[in-house]
Amino acid sequence: MMREQNVYPNAHTFAGVFTAVLGLRDPLGVGKQAHSAAVKIGGCADVFVGTSLLNMYCKLGLVLVARKVFDRMPERNSVSWAAMISGAFTLPDVIDNGKQIHCYAIKNGGLSVVSVGNAVVTMYGKCGRLDDAVQAFELLSNKNAISWSAMITGFSQSADSENALKLFSKMHFSGMMPSEFTLVGVLNACSDINAAGEGKQVHGYLVKLGFESQIYIMTALVDMYAKSCCVADARKGFDYLQEPDIVLWTSMIGGYVQNGENEDALILYGKMQMGCILPNELTMASVLKACSSLAALEQGKQIHARVVKCGFGVEVPIGSVLSTMYSKCGNLEDGNIVFRRMPVRDVVAWNSMISGLSQNGLGNEALDLFEEMRSEGTKPDYVTFVNILLACSHMGLVERGWGYFNMISNEFGIVPRVEHYACMVDLLSRAGRLKEAKEFIESTTIDHGLCLWRILLSGCRNYRDYELGAHAGEKLMELGSQESSAYVLLLSIYTVLGRREDAERVRRMMNLRGVNKDPGCSWIEMKSQVNVFVVGDQMHPQVKEIRTENGSNQGGNWANKYGLNQRGLEVIGARGRWSHQFRDVDEEPLNLFNPQLKILTLSLSKMGSFINSGTSA
DNA sequence: GTAGGGTTAG
Secondary structure, three states, X not given: OOOOOOOOOOHHHHHHHHHHHOOOOOHHHHHHHXXXXXXXXXXXXXXXXXXXXXXXXXXXXXXXXXXXXXXXXXXXXXXXXXXXXHHHOOHHHHHHHHHXXXXXXXXXXXXXXXXHHHHHHHHHHHOOOHHHHHHHHHHOOOOOHHHHHHHHHHHHHOOOHHHHHHHHHHHHHOOOOOOXXXXXXXXXXXXXXXXXXXXXXXXXXXXXXXXXXXXXXXXXXXXXXXXXXXHHHHHHHHHHOOOOOHHHXXXXXXXXXXXXXXXXXXXXXXXXXXXXXXXXXXXXXXXXXXXXXXOOHHHHHHHHHHHHHOOOOOOOOHHHHHHHHHHHOOOHHHHHHHHHHOOOOOHHHHHHHXXXXXXXXXXXXXXXXXXXXXXXXXXXXXXXHHHHHXXXXXXXXXXXXXXXXXXXXXXXXOOOOHHHHHHHHHHHHHOOOHHHHHHHHHHOOOOOOOHHHHHHHHHHHHHOOHHHHHHHHHHHHHOOOOOHHHHHHHHHHHHHOOOHHXXXXXXXXXXXXXXXXXXXXXXXXXXXXXXXXXXXXXXXXXXXXXXXXXXXXXXXXXXXXXXEOOOOOOXXXXXXXXXXXXXXXXXXXXOOOOHXXXXXXXXXXXXXXXXXXXXOO
């Protein structure tokens, strides 16, 4: 408005602008614009303006940029120094210095001032020093809502959600009214432990207090429902607010992705673009993940183009998901290019590329990359080992697999998870060492529910070990499995063995437990069209070519091009699996009226037009 | 003093 009225800003106007942008939702873009405008009129030479600018960059986490500004300042005052110093602290510095300041405050009676005490609680909470935070919290003689919120948020941010909830209930009974900050902390705690029940109670409570139109609260609420697998409830919350901001859009899109509703995620993204809402890096990461899960290469490329247009680059997290997206679509070269171009590669980025290689059948390369990762000093995490063990599994490297399995705890001090045990059972089963796999399952004390037996069962199917298969199948039934494939397999085993009574028992159990047989299906995108294949499917217009040309050894045949195997059902890459959803057990009459399939094909075509219209602009 | 993200999976 000021500029509309032809009043030109002077240097000091910009100082105000730099401070004001920090309150915006997407401060960096506006801040950078203001920065270059200020440079044009030479405003940054002013100590006051320069200090506001470096303060802005510090608050946005861009300490190096702030340092550049600082170094170029012709004049600095105590505020500039303070801003630069506080911006440059790293976490260990903060803890050490925070402790000193804490002592200083105690000595000088500062803690009797509640705001100082609250700051201490917040500081310890943010650093994950919960014991210290609790101590500081309990020492507060007169706690206000901020004190309670600080402590609750501290718990929930340090993944101690149970204590967050306990403290919230204590706060409630003490008669203290919660603020929006309290409720955001509590909702995050609920989503962290998947406590939809508690989350709903908090939801009811906050409606009573009239907080439901507050955008921070609604975002936390949407996230809570999405993380508790109540994506429809999340959507209700999203629709409730008339003007969702980019964070709320991103939460909802991400909520769909987390729940595997990738088509809905892309449709919502299309809608967002129609509303001319600008995405940010986090939005793009979620949307790309949706493309990656769908193996929708064309959509993914378009969104990649948009990422470039927005100037987002291939930093974490976009780089990781882009690399995954290309690898999952069988385009390892581009996946690798993205990976190599990432300026900083964290453990997730390495994991992406390792899994890309292993999924495409390049297990040795995956293991080499793991070594490269270690030599570059990146510490592997538990996902790294899942990928490594899967690579061993694909190549049948049993002994090396054992080596890596032991390495998890021995060399890296990571407690092996169910996933690692599952990989080992998979590795042993695929290698035909079924007895060993069974002994491994029986020897472990880890709480694996059903999954290890299920993996062994499919291994037994591949090697036609009926006896062991029946054992695994019975275990699954005994443990109350709801999965149709286990029952179907067990049924066919007993049929083959002629054990009619047992077969009949399995059938009765299926009816009793209401286990349904869903046909397996896969899909692949070719030239912007999604081809869906269902078990026993003869409906594809080119099904003849798909079925007959496959199996012949001519180079570049349909099998390689379309990634279909002989049965024409399972989507496989040229050198391995990709985009494969369900594997079928026995041939089942085809149900093309399965509502899920309809949704899949229809929504993909719809969303194509949304996205095209969005990116061609 | 508050909200959203990427890597695994039979």
